[in-house]
Every structure is written in C-alpha cells, then in structure tokens.
Amino acid sequence: MSESSAELAVSVAEVGKVFPARKGGGVSALEAVSVDIAAGEFVSLIGPSGCGKSTLMRLVADLDSPSSGTITVFGKSARQARRDQDYGIAFQQAGLLPWRTVRENIELPLQLHGVGKAARRARASELIELVGLGDFGDRHPDQLSGGMQQRVAIARSLAESPRLLLMDEPFGALDEMTRERMQTELARLRAETGAAVVFVTHSIPEAVYLSDRVVVMSPRPGRIVQVLDMKLGGAEDRTDALREDAHFFERVSAVREALHGDPASAARARGAETR
Amino acid sequence: MKRLRGALLGIAGIVLLGVLWEGYKALAPAIGVKIGAITVLPRTSDAAMPHLATMLQRALDPVTAAAGSPPLWTAVLQASLFTVSIAAVSWVVGVIVGFLIATLMQRFRTAESALLPWVVLSQTVPLIALAPLVKRWGSLVHFGAFDWQDWMSVALIASYLAFFPVSIGALRGFASPEPAHLDLMRAYGVGWWRTYLRLRVPASVPYLVPALRLAAANAVIGTVVAEVSIGLSGGVGRMIIEFAQTGSSDPAKQWAPIFGAVLVGLVAAGAVALLGLALHKYRRNEVTA
Amino acid sequence: MSRSRTVRILAPILFGLAVLALWQGLVVALHILPFVLPGPIAIGTQFGLRAPFVLTSALVTAGNALAGLLIGTVLAAVFAALTASVRVLDELSAPLVTAASVIPIVSLAPALYTMFGADVQTARVLIAALAAFIPVYFNTLRGLRTVQPIHRDLMRSYAASRWQATRAVTVPGALPYFFTGVRVASSLAVISSLIAEDFGGPINGLGTSITSAVSSSNYPLAWAFVLGAIITGLVFYCVTVGLETAATWHRASA
Numbered sequence: 001m002s003e004s005s006a007e008l009a010v011s012v013a014e015v016g017k018v019f020p021a022r023k024g025g026g027v028s029a030l031e032a033v034s035v036d037i038a039a040g041e042f043v044s045l046i047g048p049s050g051c052g053k054s055t056l057m058r059l060v061a062d063l064d065s066p067s068s069g070t071i072t073v074f075g076k077s078a079r080q081a082r083r084d085q086d087y088g089i090a091f092q093q094a095g096l097l098p099w100r101t102v103r104e105n106i107e108l109p110l111q112l113h114g115v116g117k118a119a120r121r122a123r124a125s126e127l128i129e130l131v132g133l134g135d136f137g138d139r140h141p142d143q144l145s146g147g148m149q150q151r152v153a154i155a156r157s158l159a160e161s162p163r164l165l166l167m168d169e170p171f172g173a174l175d176e177m178t179r180e181r182m183q184t185e186l187a188r189l190r191a192e193t194g195a196a197v198v199f200v201t202h203s204i205p206e207a208v209y210l211s212d213r214v215v216v217m218s219p220r221p222g223r224i225v226q227v228l229d230m231k232l233g234g235a236e237d238r239t240d241a242l243r244e245d246a247h248f249f250e251r252v253s254a255v256r257e258a259l260h261g262d263p264a265s266a267a268r269a270r271g272a273e274t275r
Numbered sequence: 276m277k278r279l280r281g282a283l284l285g286i287a288g289i290v291l292l293g294v295l296w297e298g299y300k301a302l303a304p305a306i307g308v309k310i311g312a313i314t315v316l317p318r319t320s321d322a323a324m325p326h327l328a329t330m331l332q333r334a335l336d337p338v339t340a341a342a343g344s345p346p347l348w349t350a351v352l353q354a355s356l357f358t359v360s361i362a363a364v365s366w367v368v369g370v371i372v373g374f375l376i377a378t379l380m381q382r383f384r385t386a387e388s389a390l391l392p393w394v395v396l397s398q399t400v401p402l403i404a405l406a407p408l409v410k411r412w413g414s415l416v417h418f419g420a421f422d423w424q425d426w427m428s429v430a431l432i433a434s435y436l437a438f439f440p441v442s443i444g445a446l447r448g449f450a451s452p453e454p455a456h457l458d459l460m461r462a463y464g465v466g467w468w469r470t471y472l473r474l475r476v477p478a479s480v481p482y483l484v485p486a487l488r489l490a491a492a493n494a495v496i497g498t499v500v501a502e503v504s505i506g507l508s509g510g511v512g513r514m515i516i517e518f519a520q521t522g523s524s525d526p527a528k529q530w531a532p533i534f535g536a537v538l539v540g541l542v543a544a545g546a547v548a549l550l551g552l553a554l555h556k557y558r559r560n561e562v563t564a
Numbered sequence: 565m566s567r568s569r570t571v572r573i574l575a576p577i578l579f580g581l582a583v584l585a586l587w588q589g590l591v592v593a594l595h596i597l598p599f600v601l602p603g604p605i606a607i608g609t610q611f612g613l614r615a616p617f618v619l620t621s622a623l624v625t626a627g628n629a630l631a632g633l634l635i636g637t638v639l640a641a642v643f644a645a646l647t648a649s650v651r652v653l654d655e656l657s658a659p660l661v662t663a664a665s666v667i668p669i670v671s672l673a674p675a676l677y678t679m680f681g682a683d684v685q686t687a688r689v690l691i692a693a694l695a696a697f698i699p700v701y702f703n704t705l706r707g708l709r710t711v712q713p714i715h716r717d718l719m720r721s722y723a724a725s726r727w728q729a730t731r732a733v734t735v736p737g738a739l740p741y742f743f744t745g746v747r748v749a750s751s752l753a754v755i756s757s758l759i760a761e762d763f764g765g766p767i768n769g770l771g772t773s774i775t776s777a778v779s780s781s782n783y784p785l786a787w788a789f790v791l792g793a794i795i796t797g798l799v800f801y802c803v804t805v806g807l808e809t810a811a812t813w814h815r816a817s818a
Contacts, residue, residue, distance in 0.1 A: 063717050082723050089721045095714035099736045112724050112732060281655055288656035307680070314686055317679035324679060384568075388575035396801075398751050400794050407778040408786065415600060488666075496668040504762045504775070512671070516763065519674030526678070533671050540667030 008075070009164050009196035010037040010060055015069030017055055017222075028221035029055045033069070035215055035224060039163065042190060042197045044207035044214045046255065052222020053200045054168050060198060061089055061166050073164065085113065087164040088157035088195075092172040094149035096141040096156075103128065103137040106155045113160070127155040130189065147178040154186070158193065165190075165197045171206065180243075183209055187238035204259070208232070208251045209242060216258040226258040293327055300324045325527040333527035334534075347528065351511065351535040358498055358510035359539050365430045366494040366543070369437025370487065376438070377445035381475065382467065387446075398439050406432055406504035425507045432505075433497030437490040444486025448479020480557035487550065491543040499536055511535040602784045610784040611791050618792040624769040626796050628685050628757040629750075632692020633800075636753065637746055639693070640700035648708040661701060669694045670756055673763035688760040688769070695756035696749035700742065707741025708734055743811040747804040754797045770796070 017030040030052040037043045045053040058064045059071055062078040073081035081087065088109075096105045106124045115123070128137050131151040141149055150170055157165060171179045183206060190197055190210075201207050207214045208230060216225045230251050232242060242248050300319045307323075308316035317323055325333075334351070337344035376394065380387035409428045416423035452474050460470045502512030514532040521528060584604050590596065591603035598606065611618060647654040669691060676687035711734055719729040761771030770793045777786035 058717075061721055063720055082721065085723060087721075089718070091714055091717070093714050095712070095718055097715070097733065097736065099739075108732065109722050112722050112728050281658070284652065284655035285659035288658070288660050291656065292660060313684070314680045317676075318681075322678060385571060385575055388572045389579040390576075392576040393580065396798065398797075400797060405774075405790060407775060408783070408790075411599065411778075412601075492666045495666070496670065499668040499671050500759045500762065504759070515671050515674055519677070519764065529674055529678075533675060536671035537663065537667045541663060544662075544666035 007039045008036055009039045009041065009073070010035075010198060011072045012036070012056070012060070013070050013072075015056070015059060015066045015071060017052065017059060017064070018067045030059075030066075031221035031223055033222065033224055035227065037196055037198060039074075040194050040196050042199065042210055042212045044199045044201055044211040045217060046201055046204065046207045046214055047217030047222075047225075047259070048202070048219055050222075051217040051219040053217050055222065056217075057166050057168050057198055057200050061087065081164075085109075085160055086162060087166050088160065088162035089166045090150075090153045090157040090168070090170045092169040094141070094146075094153040096149055096152055098141050101138050101140055102133060102144070102152050105141070105152055106159055108156065109159050123159060124155075127158055130158070130192075131155045131185070147174050147182065150174060150182065151185075154189070158189065161193065163195055165195050165199075167197065168200045169202070170199075171203075172201070179203075179206070180240075184238070184240060186210060191234075191236050191238075204252055204255050205243070208248060208255055209238060214255050216255060225261070228254055228258060296324065297327060300326070322526040325530065329527045330530045330534075333525070334531045347531050351514065351531045354509065354511045354514045354532065355535040355539050355542075358495075358502065358512065358536075359542055361426055361430050361502075361510065362433060362491075362494045362498040362539065362543055363546075365433030365498060366437050366491055368430065369434035369490055369494060370441050372434065373438035373441025373486075373490070374445050376442045377449060378471070380442075380446055381449040381471070391446075394439065394442055397435075406501050410505045425505055426509075428505050429498055429501040429507050429510075432501040433494045436493040436497035440486040440489035440493065441483070444482045444489075445479050448482030449475040451482060452478045477557050480554050484547075484551045484554060488544060488547045491547045492540065495536075495540050495543050499539070511539060598783045599781065602787055606784050607787040607791060611788040614785060614788055618773075618788055621768060621770045621773040621789060622792040622796050624685070625754070625758055625761070625771065625793070626799075628688040628760075628769070629692050629753040629796070629800065631689045632694075632757055633696045633746075633750055633753040635689065636693035636696030636749060637700050640697045640745070640749075641704055641742065643697075644701050644704035644708060648705055661698070664694070665698045665702065669698075670759050670763065673760045673765075677764045682765055685766065688757050688765060691760040692753040692757040695752040699748040699752065700745035703741045703745030703748070704738060707738030710741070711737055740808070740812040743804070743808040747801070747808045750800040750804040751797060754793075754800050758793060 012033055012035045015030060015033045016028070018026040018028050021027050033052075033056060035043075045056060047053050055064065059066050060073065060078060062082040071078045074086050076084070076086075097108065100108065103121075103124045106127050107120045110120045110123060125137070128134060131154060133148060133151055133155070136144065136148065141152070144152070150173075154167075154170065157167070171182050174182060187210060197210075199207070199210060209232075211230050214228045214230060216228065217223065218225045228251070232238070232245075232247065232251065299316075303316060303319045305318060305320050307314045307318040321329070334348040335346055338347050338350045376390065380390055406428070409432060410425060413423040413425065413428045413431075449471070456474055456478075457470070460474055465473070498510065499512035499515075501507070502510045503516050507513060508517075511532045515529065515536065518525075518529040518532055587601075588603045588605055591601060591606075596603075602610075643657075647657060672694070673687060673691055676690055680686040680690070715733045715737070716729075719733055722728075724732065758769070758771040761769045762775065766772075767776075770789050774786050774789045774793070777783070777789060
C-alpha cells in the first residue's frame with residue numbers, strides 16, 4: 001500500500017436517504033450525514049436500531065443509492081469503487097454459499113473476477129491460515145459453528161486484499177466469548193493488512209476496543225450525534241489487556257453518554273424500530 | 276393496473292396458443308413432422324387437428340343425428356357435473372382420511388415411523404391400475420338394502436389419490452409450530468388434545484391449503500381415469516373414450532369432452548381457492564407444498 | 565444404533581410384514597377366492613413364474629415413463645429459465661400453466677393417439693412428459709426466484725455480471741428445488757404412462773396387461789402385473805430420491 005495516510009478512503013457529504021413508504025411520503029432513514037474516513041483508519045458506526053448505520057454502510061458499498069448528497073470512495077464515486085472492487089464486505093449473517101466448501105467460498109470473489117486457479121488456491125490457503133481455519137478448508141458451511149462461518153466470511157472479504165473493509169455487525173450473531181476472540185483477531189488482521197474499516201455495531205465496548213474513531217448516530221431520521229476520538233493507540237495496541245485499561249473504560253463511558261445524552265432522542269429511538 | 280396487465284397478457288397467452296394451433300395446422304405437412312420413423316410433431320389433417328372453429332361449431336350441434344338429441348355442449352356440461360360431484364365426494368373422503376392419518380402419526384411417534392414410509396410409497400403404487408379389481412370387490416358388497424355402486428368404486432380410487440398430499444401436508448403442518456409455542460402450551464399445563472386443537476391445527480393451515488389444492492387436482496384425475504377403467508358411463512372420462520371411437524368420422528366431437536375435463540379441473544381448483552380465501556387469517560405465512 | 569433409529573427402521577418393516585401375514589391369513593382362513601383377492605404367496609408365485617412376461621410389459625411402460633420424464637424435465641427446466649428471466653413470457657404463460665396443473669392431462673390421450681398415431685408409443689410418452697413438466701416447472705421456477713437477499717447483496721458488492729450471479733448463486737440455489745420437482749414428476753410419469761394405456765394405443769405395457777388379464781379372469785396374473793407396476797414406480801422413486809438427496813447435501817444451514 002503506497003498511499004499516504006492523508007488520503008481519504010471514504011468521504012460522505014451531506015448524504016440523505018429516503019425510503020419510499022406505502023402511503024405516500026417516505027421514511028427518512030438518513031439526513032445530512034457527513035463524515036470522512038482516512039485510509040487505514042478504523043471507524044465504527046454505532047447507534048440504536050433504526051439510526052441508519054447499516055443504511056449508511058450499504059450506501060458506501062453502493063448496494064443502495066443515496067437520495068441526496070455524494071459519497072466518494074478513494075476519490076471515485078461509490079459505484080465506480082464497487083466496479084473496481086475497492087472494498088471487501090461482510091454481513092451479520094455469514095452468507096456463505098452452502099454448496100461450496102470453505103475454500104471454494106473464499107475463492108468465490110477471486111473466481112468471479114477471473115483470477116487463475118493456482119493463484120486462487122494459494123490465496124485461499126493463505127487466508128484460511130490467517131483466520132485460523134487450517135484444518136477446515138474442505139468442510140462445508142453446515143459443518144462449521146457460527147463463529148467459524150463468520151471467520152470464513154471475513155476471510156472472503158479479505159480475499160482481494162481490499163484497502164477498505166465494510167462490516168455490518170459481523171459479530172452480531174455470536175456469543176460474547178466468541179465475539180471477544182473475533183474482535184481480537186480482527187484487530188490483528190487489520191494491523192496486518194493496513195486496510196481502512198467501516199464497522200457497524202450496536203455494542204459499545206466492541207466499537208471502543210476496535211476503533212480509531214466512533215461515530216455515534218441517532219434515529220428518526222438517522223443523524224450523526226457526535227464523532228469521538230478513541231486515542232487508544234495503533235492497531236498493534238489492541239490486545240486483550242486493553243479491555244481492562246482505565247482509559248478504555250473512560251472511552252466506553254464517553255460513547256455511552258453520547259448515545260444516551262439527549263433524552264428526547266432516546267425516547268424517539270424507542271418508537272422507531274425500522275431497521 | 277398491474278392486475279389488468281396480468282389479465283390481458285394471460286388472455287393473450289391463451290389466444291397465442293390458439294394461433295399456434297391454427298398456424299401449425301396451416302403450415303406443417305399433413306403427415307406431421309417425422310424424424311426417422313417417429314412422428315415428433317403431430318399430423319395436421321382435419322381428423323387429427325380440427326380447426327378451432329369446427330370444434331366450437333360441433334359443440335353447438337346435437338350429440339347424434341337422432342331426433343331430439345340435445346346440443347353437444349349441454350351433454351358435455353351434464354357429464355362434467357356428474358364427474359365433478361364424484362370428484363367432490365372423493366376429495367372429501369380423501370381429505371378426511373388424510374387428516375386422520377396425519378393426526379395418528381402426529382399423536383404416536385411409532386405410528387409415524389411405521390406408517391410414513393408406506394404413505395409415501397403408496398403414491399408409487401398405481402392403484403388406478405387396480406380399477407378393474409376394485410370394481411369386482413364392489414360387486415361383492417351388499418349390506419341389506421345397500422348395494423355398492425360403480426361410482427363408489429370410482430370415488431374410492433380417486434380418494435386414494437387425494438389422501439396422500441393431505442396426509443403429508445397436514446403432518447408437516449402439525450410439526451410446524453415453533454418450540455417456543457409448544458413450551459408455552461406446556462407451561463399452561465395443556466394436554467395433547469388441546470395443543471393439537473389450539474396450536475397444531477391452526478398452524479397447519481398454511482401447509483394444508485396447497486395440499487388441498489393438490490388433492491383436488493388428484494381427485495379429478497382419479498375420477499376421470501377411473502371412469503374409463505371401470506367403465507362408468509355418465510361422466511366426461513367415459514365420454515372422452517366413447518367419442519374418441521367415432522374420431523375418424525367426426526373428429527371435432529372428441530374435443531368437446533376434453534374441454535369438459537379441463538373445465539372440471541378448473542372448477543375444482545376454483546372451489547379450493549375459495550376455501551383458501553375463507554381461511555386467510557391462518558395463512559399469514561404461506562408455504563408451498 | 566439408538567432406540568429411535570431402530571424404531572424408525574424396524575417399525576415400517578414389521579408393519580409391512582404384519583399386513584402381508586394378515587392378508588395371507590385371511591385369504592386362507594376365510595377361503596377367499598382368487599378372483600376376489602389372491603394371497604400374497606399366490607401373487608408372488610405367479611410373479612416368479614411369469615417374470616419374463618411381466619418384465620417385458622414393465623419395460624414398455626417404464627420406457628415410456630422414462631422418455632416422458634426426460635423430455636418433460638428438460639422442457640420444464642428450459643421454460644422455467646426463460647420465464648424467470650423474461651417477465652412478459654411469465655405473464656403470457658401463467659394462466660395456461662396454472663390450468664395445466666389442475667386439469668387431468670391424461671384426458672388428452674385419445675386426441676394425442678389420433679394426432680401421433682395409435683400404433684406407436686408417442687402419445688403415451690407425451691402424456692408422461694406433460695405430467696412431468698408441471699411439477700418440475702413450478703419447482704424450478706420457485707427455486708430460481710428464491711435467491712437469499714444476502715447472496716444478492718454479495719453478488720452486487722462483487723460487481724458480478726448477471727450471468728456470473730446466475731451461475732454462482734441462482735442456479736446452484738435452484739438445484740434442490742429442481743430435483744424435488746423431478747422426484748414428484750417421476751411418480752407422475754409412471755402413473756400417467758400407465759393410465760394412458762387405458763385410453764387406447766398399442767396392446768402392450770403394464771396397464772393394458774392388467775386389463776387383459778382381468779378380462780380373461782386370470783386374477784393372480786393381473787396382480788403379478790400390479791406388483792410389476794409397483795416395482796417400476798419404486799425404482800423411479802428411489803432413483804429420483806437419491807438424486808434429490810445428493811443435490812441437497814450440505815444445504816442444512818448457512
């Protein structure tokens with residue numbers, strides 16, 4: 001990666017998203033959202049259900065189009081970035097193809113983009129090792145636990161060595177212990193790849209532990225309430241010891257206060273489960 | 276707007292089929308299209324493929340040349356009515372039997388183990404091939420004033436075809452409530468019977484409705500075919516065979532009862548669709564059989 | 565082997581044997597005459613004695629059913645692929661295919677005999693093909709339309725072309741549905757080709773043989789043919805269940 005850290009991975013400017021509703025009008029999911037994410041930076045989007053954090057990530061991925069505003073990814077339009085495969089993506093469900101083995105699932109994007117067989121195999125083997133699934137390459141998804149399936153999905157998102165990773169609550173369906181282990185691994189993977197990450201979550205400790213910055217959002221319509229700097233050190237400092245650190249707890253409290261700070265918006269949040 | 280488009284295109288599809296029929300008849304050779312010795316596309320002579328207009332005209336003419344013979348279409352309609360009533364009886368019998376078997380299998384695990392493979396295999400058994408034997412059994416049944424009628428043999432065979440989808444659909448439906456719902460019933464201290472009545476039966480409706488549709492189609496097929504193999508006259512099945520024998524001299528005539536059979540199928544499907552509408556509140560998450 | 569597994573395998577076998585024993589017992593004890601119901605032993609004996617004859621008839625019916633199943637399956641798969649991708653075609657054909665699924669296809673048999681000749685098997689093959697077409701078509705179409713949203717997102721995020729998405733996700737996803745359709749179609753093809761024989765055509769095949777054995781009062785032979793029909797149906801069923809199981813391997817979760 002030769003880019004200077006000053007380069008922007010993602011730039012979101014004045015973005016709004018309105019979903020058409022059945023009875024005229026429309027539901028406003030996002031309103032005037034602006035945020036910049038630098039290359040190599042880890043940014044979490046956090047907020048209650050219905051705050052539009054997943055929607056925002058889908059807009060960056062060009063899985064949906066914004067109703068207003070612009071999104072640029074590495075200086076191009078989101079659509080062009082998708083066509084150029086500038087990002088890797090992982091969802092809350094692993095979304096593996098059940099008829100493919102672990103290896104074949106990881107090879108899928110490479111295969112779709114015309115990478116040769118030998119190169120595909122080599123890359124898949126590398127990634128299988130990277131996510132610690134050494135002996136499971138020839139298993140099928142139904143033979144794996146939820147945590148293992150999610151590792152495959154993450155390996156798949158890393159297949160083309162993207163400079164940007166988009167992750168929509170990838171650990172949301174996992175139990176707390178598996179979750180913490182996966183977080184530690186993600187921190188390691190990120191240190192090794194140097195990719196920028198946009199990470200959607202509703203877990204405060206998860207966001208604090210992983211992120212350089214945490215974007216706190218409020219629902220109805222989705223807006224950015226506050227952007228908090230974590231200042232917890234570089235990727236190599238995100239070890240298990242950090243979870244016990246006083247500074248870590250301080251940042252968790254800060255995010256919590258930002259989330260609950262405005263009682264009126266918290267009340268609105270309860271009424272709007274539109275996710 | 277969308278519905279109108281669907282309806283118009285649907286009608287266009289039916290018209291297109293008619294155009295295809297007439298177009299093929301006009302363009303293809305009279306002996307059909309042969310590959311080697313095998314006719315792969317039909318003959319187009321008037322005997323094999325009458326004009327649609329001829330079929331329609333024939334339906335309006337009397338059945339036979341004899342005086343006082345009713346128009347063909349009324350005779351076909353009458354036969355269709357006869358067939359549809361036998362099919363209805365078979366459907367009801369098949370549904371009841373299928374439902375009871377499914378209930379038995381739901382109540383007793385061992386019954387499910389013992390019966391289910393046989394219920395599945397029963398569909399590979401062409402009972403319809405037994406039709407002549409069923410007729411013979413029927414002729415031996417007498418209870419006082421009650422005599423077994425041939426139409427009952429037809430209904431028996433048809434209901435054999437109808438029960439299968441119902442028993443499989445109901446069994447799957449009975450097993451469909453979520454564990455949480457079953458736990459809830461348990462927590463209420465409710466026994467098997469009330470769980471069955473209040474939870475399993477309503478939960479089975481989404482599975483049952485497609486099964487009832489299949490059962491209706493099967494009942495119609497069973498009735499038409501059993502009429503032929505048992506030799507029961509009065510219905511469209513027998514009429515198809517009778518008119519087919521006059522095919523060479525009066526080719527358009529045999530198409531009238533075929534359309535009658537189509538009508539019977541559509542009426543049966545329509546009736547079940549109405550039933551499905553009545554059960555709509557149980558069908559919030561429909562599945563397909 | 566656990567108890568429940570033992571029950572699951574043994575119960576149906578014991579039940580089947582009990583029914584056969586009861587049947588044989590009743591036939592002997594009540595002196596039921598063969599024209600009413602021959603015992604299983606008599607049927608088995610007759611089946612053994614006339615095996616080549618039964619086999620010849622069964623091969624005719626099975627051949628028609630197989631040819632019909634193959635033709636119907638291929639046509640249904642192609643047509644389902646077309647209607648899944650071209651909406652107008654779907655709308656044009658929807659009422660016709662829906663009607664075809666509820667009407668007794670076999671009633672077309674006499675007309676088909678006149679159209680294709682009553683001295684060849686073509687009409688019977690076509691009846692089997694039409695009967696097989698319906699379930700394969702409906703199942704395949706449903707399969708092609710059930711793409712999980714997450715897989716659709718994934719394909720979009722890969723900027724995959726429509727053809728790539730079809731190959732990677734849609735077709736493999738539809739395969740289990742397709743094979744379920746084939747399994748349902750296999751039984752229908754056998755039964756349809758068998759009963760098409762009752763509507764005319766050449767004098768061979770199981771359906772015709774059963775009718776002629778009954779009309780010459782040779783009831784055990786008629787039952788031997790019925791047994792032949794059952795075995796034919798079973799073979800078709802088992803093969804297609806095998807295909808279906810293979811196609812749904814590893815589809816449990818994920």
